Amino acid sequence: MIRSHRRFLSLVLAAVALIPCAAPSASPRKARIGVSLLTLTNPFFRDLGDAMKEEGAKCGFEVSVNSGEFDAARQRNQVADFIVQKVGAIVLSPCDSKAIVTAIADANKAGIPVFTVDIAALGSGAKVVSHVATDNLGGGRLAAQALIEALGGKGRVAILDHPEVESVILRTKGFDEELARQKAENGVTMQVVARLPGGATKDKSFKAAEDLLQAHPDLNGIFAINDPSALGAVAALEKAGRLAQVKIVGFDGMPEGKQAIKNGQIYADPIQFPDRIGRTAVQTIRKYLQGDDVEAQILIPTALYRKADADKDSSLKK
Amino acid sequence: MAVVLVFLCAFFSIVTHTEKSAGPADAARQLAERMAGGGTILLVGRGSDEDREFVTGVGAALRKRGLEVVGEVVGEPRDAREALERLAREGKKLGFIGATAEAAEWTVLQEAATRFPALGAPRMVIPVGVRWPTFLTRQNLLNVANQIAVVAILAVGMTIVIISGGIDLSVGSLIALSAVGVTVLIRDWAGATAAGAGELFLCSLAGVMACAGIGLVSGGLVALFRVPPFIATLAVMQVASGVAFMIARGGSIYEVPDGFTWLGRGADFLGIPNAVLLMLGLYGGTHFFMTRTVLGRWVYAVGGNATAARLAGLNVPLVLLFAYAFCGAMAGLGGVVQASQLKSGAPTYGAMYELYAIAAVVVGGTSLSGGEGRVFGTLIGALIIAVIQNGMNLTNVESYSQRVVLGLVILGAVLLDMLKKRDWRWLTRLWRADPGRL
Numbered sequence: 001m002i003r004s005h006r007r008f009l010s011l012v013l014a015a016v017a018l019i020p021c022a023a024p025s026a027s028p029r030k031a032r033i034g035v036s037l038l039t040l041t042n043p044f045f046r047d048l049g050d051a052m053k054e055e056g057a058k059c060g061f062e063v064s065v066n067s068g069e070f071d072a073a074r075q076r077n078q079v080a081d082f083i084v085q086k087v088g089a090i091v092l093s094p095c096d097s098k099a100i101v102t103a104i105a106d107a108n109k110a111g112i113p114v115f116t117v118d119i120a121a122l123g124s125g126a127k128v129v130s131h132v133a134t135d136n137l138g139g140g141r142l143a144a145q146a147l148i149e150a151l152g153g154k155g156r157v158a159i160l161d162h163p164e165v166e167s168v169i170l171r172t173k174g175f176d177e178e179l180a181r182q183k184a185e186n187g188v189t190m191q192v193v194a195r196l197p198g199g200a201t202k203d204k205s206f207k208a209a210e211d212l213l214q215a216h217p218d219l220n221g222i223f224a225i226n227d228p229s230a231l232g233a234v235a236a237l238e239k240a241g242r243l244a245q246v247k248i249v250g251f252d253g254m255p256e257g258k259q260a261i262k263n264g265q266i267y268a269d270p271i272q273f274p275d276r277i278g279r280t281a282v283q284t285i286r287k288y289l290q291g292d293d294v295e296a297q298i299l300i301p302t303a304l305y306r307k308a309d310a311d312k313d314s315s316l317k318k
Numbered sequence: 319m320a321v322v323l324v325f326l327c328a329f330f331s332i333v334t335h336t337e338k339s340a341g342p343a344d345a346a347r348q349l350a351e352r353m354a355g356g357g358t359i360l361l362v363g364r365g366s367d368e369d370r371e372f373v374t375g376v377g378a379a380l381r382k383r384g385l386e387v388v389g390e391v392v393g394e395p396r397d398a399r400e401a402l403e404r405l406a407r408e409g410k411k412l413g414f415i416g417a418t419a420e421a422a423e424w425t426v427l428q429e430a431a432t433r434f435p436a437l438g439a440p441r442m443v444i445p446v447g448v449r450w451p452t453f454l455t456r457q458n459l460l461n462v463a464n465q466i467a468v469v470a471i472l473a474v475g476m477t478i479v480i481i482s483g484g485i486d487l488s489v490g491s492l493i494a495l496s497a498v499g500v501t502v503l504i505r506d507w508a509g510a511t512a513a514g515a516g517e518l519f520l521c522s523l524a525g526v527m528a529c530a531g532i533g534l535v536s537g538g539l540v541a542l543f544r545v546p547p548f549i550a551t552l553a554v555m556q557v558a559s560g561v562a563f564m565i566a567r568g569g570s571i572y573e574v575p576d577g578f579t580w581l582g583r584g585a586d587f588l589g590i591p592n593a594v595l596l597m598l599g600l601y602g603g604t605h606f607f608m609t610r611t612v613l614g615r616w617v618y619a620v621g622g623n624a625t626a627a628r629l630a631g632l633n634v635p636l637v638l639l640f641a642y643a644f645c646g647a648m649a650g651l652g653g654v655v656q657a658s659q660l661k662s663g664a665p666t667y668g669a670m671y672e673l674y675a676i677a678a679v680v681v682g683g684t685s686l687s688g689g690e691g692r693v694f695g696t697l698i699g700a701l702i703i704a705v706i707q708n709g710m711n712l713t714n715v716e717s718y719s720q721r722v723v724l725g726l727v728i729l730g731a732v733l734l735d736m737l738k739k740r741d742w743r744w745l746t747r748l749w750r751a752d753p754g755r756l
Contacts, residue, residue: 031425085452088420111364111369
């Protein structure tokens with residue numbers, strides 16, 4: 001048994017040694033880009049990854065897209081494997097903004113530039129060349145404009161919040177700033193009467209919205225910080241039979257959210273453009289490899305998506 | 319199983335065969351040959367130690383041969399652009415750009431001739447090195463071992479529980495609990511980033527002991543209350559995960575000193591990561607325990623037939639209590655290593671790790687019905703999983719396909735093992751088509 005193992009091993013080693021050597025060539029390789037996203041089960045990141053592959057092919061890069069699937073250790077392993085492959089650049093959306101810092105430091109040491117998309121890395125001791133993400137502050141402003149437009153500048157509104165996340169803090173900050181500005185300049189009287197945590201999920205937001213309707217029977221509008229929260233609020237309003245009286249503004253532009261806008265359940269969404277984030281990230285890498293200076297942070301603006309846009313959208317059901 | 323591991327290694331070695339950068343001496347010789355007709359050269363490498371050695375080594379060797387090196391760049395594409403601009407400003411002519419294979423990917427170098435016409439038409443030269451599999455580099459093999467260390471440490475505990483005839487589903491959650499518990503202790507008790515080595519050790523020990531205690535509870539449920547192991551540890555898994563989220567309040571804890579990463583990221587002995595040394599030590603120790611001590615042999619006896627073991631006078635509850643407590647302690651240790659590798663603790667760590675650990679044990683030839691199995695078999699099982707994952711990352715297989723391949727390879731490895739153990743004649747029996755026996 002042992003002898004046959006040994007013979008097998010020597011055969012294998014011989015095979016490895018005998019692989020034909022290519023003639024010495026001095027032509028440079030295509031730059032390879034290693035990508036590890038938060039997850040590939042969410043359409044946002046799928047679109048982002050697909051756009052990076054597409055744009056990479058145009059720029060002559062070899063892009064391989066992986067995901068950590070919310071597991072910080074798995075993502076760290078993926079980065080380690082990118083380093084061994086000596087890729088030209090690494091793009092990450094961290095599963096854990098703090099735990100990723102050690103992996104980025106390893107890449108820095110190997111002379112590999114690191115870029116982040118959508119989610120930033122937090123912490124010292126690691127260098128990220130550029131961060132490409134949605135302009136959440138501007139998106140929050142748009143959300144306030146949409147709600148003011150829906151309610152004619154009057155009424156009582158609530159926010160379904162999730163202040164544990166940096167991007168959401170920026171969204172509500174933008175919302176508050178825009179509302180304050182409109183109050184001062186345009187005589188808007190709309191006021192925020194409540195902020196409840198909706199957990200950024202459908203089920204928690206459903207419960208929070210039900211509580212909201214009990215506490216504020218005269219509510220006119222809700223700003224939900226993402227589409228799942230908005231859809232949770234829709235469910236609560238439908239149950240209470242008050243969907244017609246309360247206008248909802250969401251955030252994101254996920255397919256399910258867009259469908260709800262088409263059905264008139266959500267008034268409007270500031271939508272994000274994951275494909276633009278992905279393309280911009282690849283273009284930034286190209287600029288970097290050309291030796292040009294790149295900005296440390298690049299924000300992709302959102303745009304308001306209303307029923308009129310949804311009616312023209314061919315990707316939605318009738 | 320070792321055959322499968324060797325086959326996988328050979329396969330990935332062949333697939334990842336690529337050209338490596340030449341060493342400084344060899345590269346200098348190649349460059350000098352190209353520069354025989356005269357001209358100047360700019361040397362470029364990325365900001366790694368390896369590239370720095372290359373650029374300075376080649377630069378010195380070329381100067382010694384009396385060739386004109388007008389610049390050495392180690393860093394980013396921007397540094398290369400600045401060097402090229404400087405040369406153009408000074409009115410220098412550039413004949414060659416000598417680059418490492420990685421720096422040659424920079425478009426700034428590829429387009430140097432068109433972007434900086436004042437330099438003449440510099441030609442890029444990439445010294446050719448030997449071809450060698452990326453998989454078989456020292457750094458990658460250490461990577462493989464380091465990446466599987468946590469799962470392998472879990473699996474050694476799991477091996478004992480499975481040999482004893484049980485199963486422990488709580489180990490993934492215990493990783494999270496241990497990682498969170500230890501980092502919270504460091505933050506709130508040991509003085510956060512100012513904690514000393516002794517305090518770090520005590521905090522880690524507390525984490526391991528707490529998990530051993532929880533393992534003892536699982537063992538008690540199984541041994542004394544006769545709760546089926548699957549159910550008992552499923553409940554403990556939920557509780558441990560919930561407690562981890564409560565302690566961490568949902569977020570991650572990162573206020574730990576740099577010294578905390580010694581276990582997970584340090585490599586003091588021959589460049590082998592400390593986590594890998596710990597893993598090897600644990601396997602050696604457990605192997606000795608299972609084959610050479612009375613309690614170890616009892617575990618086999620209890621797993622083979624608990625009733626017979628009890629009638630033979632063995633203390634069956636003691637054996638089970640020990641097995642689950644040991645498994646819990648290993649999970650706690652795995653959590654400490656994980657937290658150290660990531661320099662933070664979060665309640666999301668270790669999700670699904672119990673399944674990887676069970677897979678490693680089963681692929682390693684241990685029977686799920688208990689009573690048989692070898693500790694080093696589990697190590698090989700864990701390495702098979704690690705090699706598949708690493709190999710697929712190196713060959714750019716996408717995430718979805720990775721899971722399919724991993725599942726199929728685990729299945730294939732187990733089937734192969736079953737076939738090897740069984741008499742091959744069952745196949746010929748099939749041919750005879752005796753319906754009564756099938």
